[in-house]
Amino acid sequence: VPTPATLDAFWMPFTANRRFKAHPRLLARAQGMHYWTDDGRQILDGIAGLWCVNAGHARPEITEAVSRQLATLDYAPTFQMGHPQAFELANRLVELVPGDLDHVFFTNSGSESVDTALKIAIAYHRSRGEAARTRLIGREKGYHGVGFGGISVGGIVNNRKFFGSLLPGVDHLSHTLDIEHNAYSRGQPEWGVHLADELERLVALHDASTIAAVIVEPIAGSAGVILPPKGYLQRLRSICDRHGILLIFDEVITGFGRLGTPFGAHYFDVVPDMITSAKGLTNGAVPMGAVFVRKSIYDAFMHAPEDAIELFHGYTYSAHPAACAAALATLEIYRREGLLTRAADLSRIWEDAVHSLRGLPHVIDVRNLGLVAGIELQPRSSAPGTRAYDVFVAAFEKGVLIRTTGDIIALSPPLIIEPVQIDQLVTTLADILRATP
Numbered sequence: 001v002p003t004p005a006t007l008d009a010f011w012m013p014f015t016a017n018r019r020f021k022a023h024p025r026l027l028a029r030a031q032g033m034h035y036w037t038d039d040g041r042q043i044l045d046g047i048a049g050l051w052c053v054n055a056g057h058a059r060p061e062i063t064e065a066v067s068r069q070l071a072t073l074d075y076a077p078t079f080q081m082g083h084p085q086a087f088e089l090a091n092r093l094v095e096l097v098p099g100d101l102d103h104v105f106f107t108n109s110g111s112e113s114v115d116t117a118l119k120i121a122i123a124y125h126r127s128r129g130e131a132a133r134t135r136l137i138g139r140e141k142g143y144h145g146v147g148f149g150g151i152s153v154g155g156i157v158n159n160r161k162f163f164g165s166l167l168p169g170v171d172h173l174s175h176t177l178d179i180e181h182n183a184y185s186r187g188q189p190e191w192g193v194h195l196a197d198e199l200e201r202l203v204a205l206h207d208a209s210t211i212a213a214v215i216v217e218p219i220a221g222s223a224g225v226i227l228p229p230k231g232y233l234q235r236l237r238s239i240c241d242r243h244g245i246l247l248i249f250d251e252v253i254t255g256f257g258r259l260g261t262p263f264g265a266h267y268f269d270v271v272p273d274m275i276t277s278a279k280g281l282t283n284g285a286v287p288m289g290a291v292f293v294r295k296s297i298y299d300a301f302m303h304a305p306e307d308a309i310e311l312f313h314g315y316t317y318s319a320h321p322a323a324c325a326a327a328l329a330t331l332e333i334y335r336r337e338g339l340l341t342r343a344a345d346l347s348r349i350w351e352d353a354v355h356s357l358r359g360l361p362h363v364i365d366v367r368n369l370g371l372v373a374g375i376e377l378q379p380r381s382s383a384p385g386t387r388a389y390d391v392f393v394a395a396f397e398k399g400v401l402i403r404t405t406g407d408i409i410a411l412s413p414p415l416i417i418e419p420v421q422i423d424q425l426v427t428t429l430a431d432i433l434r435a436t437p
């Protein structure tokens with residue numbers, strides 16, 4: 001059993017570290033919808049690990065595929081050579097993504113996918129003689145990982161305030177979506193599409209010829225499940241088209257079935273120029289990410305004169321054989337069990353369940369889409385964030401894992417969840433909310 005002293009070697013974000021040391025919670029085993037702690041307690045997983053274990057934990061198909069792969073070909077260098085599974089995986093994946101995003105760049109995480117996509121955007125414009133297009137635009141409340149690019153375009157101010165401006169020429173689209181509580185009721189808010197016009201203001205301010213790309217999450221996950229107004233993403237698409245700006249959807253959370261469609265782009269019926277992904281790609285079993293790019297972007301590199309190609313990309317572990325094996329096995333599970341549309345099948349039950357929390361003590365907003373939900377609590381005026389954290393601790397004590405961000409509870413269970421487990425999740429939260437001061 002670790003003591004507070006032995007917990008020091010492994011870094012966790014600072015506040016989490018202090019809280020963790022006070023109440024160490026160690027997960028020792030996982031199966032299906034559940035974790036087991038090191039002292040043998042069963043925990044229902046309400047957040048799919050960290051929004052990633054979409055097909056449920058410890059799927060034998062994945063374990064066996066990875067172990068077979070490691071015994072056959074443990075590693076293949078990325079440069080000048082490849083291995084068959086990488087090509088097979090790329091071909092399977094491009095069948096899943098919308099539009100003509102039929103080329104894949106493999107990475108090892110969501111953060112790397114984001115940094116890769118931003119780099120591709122700048123290189124794409126350069127390869128077409130538009131070297132001045134380097135400005136990047138994110139969104140307030142956006143989360144895009146912990147790389148230099150992701151932190152810069154990320155819109156959660158606390159995450160980047162210590163670093164200042166890491167990348168030059170970054171702006172954030174403002175919005176007020178999360179200020180108007182109870183605006184979400186069920187599904188996407190009907191109002192607020194005009195917030196996309198903020199992009200026109202930035203275009204006028206900077207000149208379109210300096211702007212490389214806009215990156216947004218179809219729904220903002222880490223900031224607390226914030227849904228776009230109806231038409232917002234379409235409006236961004238048309239403004240980007242008008243000004244030759246690339247539109248990137250960061251689908252690290254919304255990819256692989258979270259909204260009841262393979263990608264969020266399908267759900268919102270908008271085809272971006274690039275999609276960044278990770279998490280559900282390998283069901284959380286092995287680290288892997290992927291960036292999907294439009295044919296026109298790929299062609300710009302392939303057909304540019306040799307000395308004009310600016311893109312340098314590839315990690316030691318790009319398309320790692322074990323990750324490819326895990327991803328191929330995961331895709332097969334998604335296909336066989338219909339998991340990429342299961343969130344849509346369950347959406348009515350899910351929606352009714354999470355909205356039953358409305359009106360309970362402290363709950364000021366409930367929002368949902370697919371198999372994801374945000375339950376926003378009234379912060380304690382003296383100590384914001386502590387109320388949701390107390391709910392998290394109490395839920396874990398009662399055998400349910402949730403995630404909190406500030407005073408928002410995020411739910412995003414594995415897509416294999418059964419209605420009776422949805423009921424357990426929500427009933428546990430309701431009991432805790434009633435008892436929380």
Ligand code: PMP
Nearest residue numbers: 109110111143144145250252253
């Ligand atoms: N983008 C989004 C939308 C995410 O939700 C996350 C992780 N929560 C990331 C990027 C970063 O992914 P990773 O932690 O795998 O680097």
